[in-house]
Amino acid sequence: MSLTEQEIVRREALQKIQELGVEAYPAAQYEVNTMTADIKANFDENENNFQNISIAGRLMQKRIMGKASFAEIQDSKGRIQLYVSRDDIAPGEDKMLYNTLFKKLLDIGDFIGVKGFVFKTKTGETTVHVKELTLLSKSLRPLPIVKTDSDGNVHDAFTDPELRYRMRYVDLTVNPEVRNTFIQRSKMISAMREFMTARGYLEVETPILQPIYGGASARPFKTHHNTLDQEFYLRIANELYLKRLIVGGFDGVFEFAKDFRNEGMSRFHNPEFTMMELYVAYTDVYWMMDFVEEMLEHVATQLHGTTEVQVGENLINFQRPWKRYTMYESIKEFTGVDISEMDEAALRNAAKELHVPLDETMGRGKIIDEIFGEKVEPLLIQPTFITDYPVELSPLAKKHRTHEGLTERFEAFCNQKEIMNAFSELNDPIDQRQRFEAQLELGKRGDEEAMQLDEDYLRALEFGMPPTSGIGIGIDRLAMVMTNSPSIQDVLLFPQMRLEQPKKVEEAEE
């Protein structure tokens, strides 16, 4: 292992610390009685509460002035300045604690605990006057030091995306807005969970390893169980298992599920992603629209205190009611072309005039989807429901109650992206079998994303499933909107990446 100069210096410092009899990685709990943010927020109001404080965190700045120094400590809530004077932390004859330990052997990034009282410096900064300083954990690698000068210019920012994603621990340490994004993501999920739990729906867990993958159109990851000597797939959706639970008699079930799709990676796609699926018995897709509108209005308000969220240049408003179009209406609205009565040949012609590229294999439903994707989706900024999807695109959705060839389905779009997909669940087992068989045909023709036929799921439906509506919400996509993040990698703590190249191994010495 080859070390940089700074890593060597820190290891030497560690050794000297231990030679001085100071424990660099003490075992004992360090009692903390307040947080940096609490001090900054409340010291002006109530100075007496901060005369005997104890805080812990990383040392992030050191400004040595001789016999006194200023430093900054960072805990999970923020930073605060420390005033460290020699004669306070080392009151006796032996000034080792200050002259040697603090000044020379402590580095930026070390975890320390301090006890003392809060005061204001003559420049007005709220500062902890340190009476006692304890090393809690020595850091052996230098953190990137992000500094902001008096003109507001940021120096040496830790911005390289690769390094940020690979070393998220460093990213979280030095970039407070990154920490905030993940706090927001967590709050968003909590808000959804509370909203659904409050209505009596049950949070459940279903298998990730599935012998038959289903519930979506996608290519799966494959794996193998040794004892069973059997192939398994990592789930691409949890839909079919959740509906089995509705068959089993639960009124409402939901799951925040990690799903896996063996497809391309991009700003909007990670091989593993989180989807929340909810199924509610005795409801239909129109009920679900009302429900989800209310839930997202709640989520936005919980996160931002308002239904409005700034996303890039757009101010997105989740206030009810959202715009609703059928797919045909939306195409008519945004292209001026009414395709509702067109057959496949007329559709192909219409697509050509709209400059939407098609290929020969596409059927009627797929062509409509292409026109929509090209001409309508990019224009959907505010939350919008699109309903009534072609039946060919929706093998698990119930047939439309009045329109031949359509289904009882909606997708919601926001900031030019689909964020959820829902339908009145197909509960006619005969129809479902035919839809699966149609999918098998597609698979035989080379469609790698075609669904498999799931006999056990059909058996469940044959026992009877009540009318049910279900929804899948892309949690990562929604988090991107709610946290104003341009890339999915910014809302995943550890986005998937190519394996890090090992450092060049030095030629073995013989």
Place this chain on the structure above:
RNA sequence: CAACCUGUAACUCAAUUGGUAGAGUACCUCACUUUUAAUGAGGGAGUCGUGAGUUCGAGCCUCACCAGGUUGACCA
């Protein structure tokens, strides 16, 4: 998978028509008891992503490879 861009000190970036490798921060030494990008003085630090080629001479030109990014195609 395709096009384009990037790779120089621990970090952020320079380097003229191809001619001895530079700055700020960080690091090390010294001074300094209200600083805040602390300051002042001094010092060390680089296989220029890897490999080949052109050339008297390559950080710079050519080719291949590696890594990363951006955009596009498919999928949530």
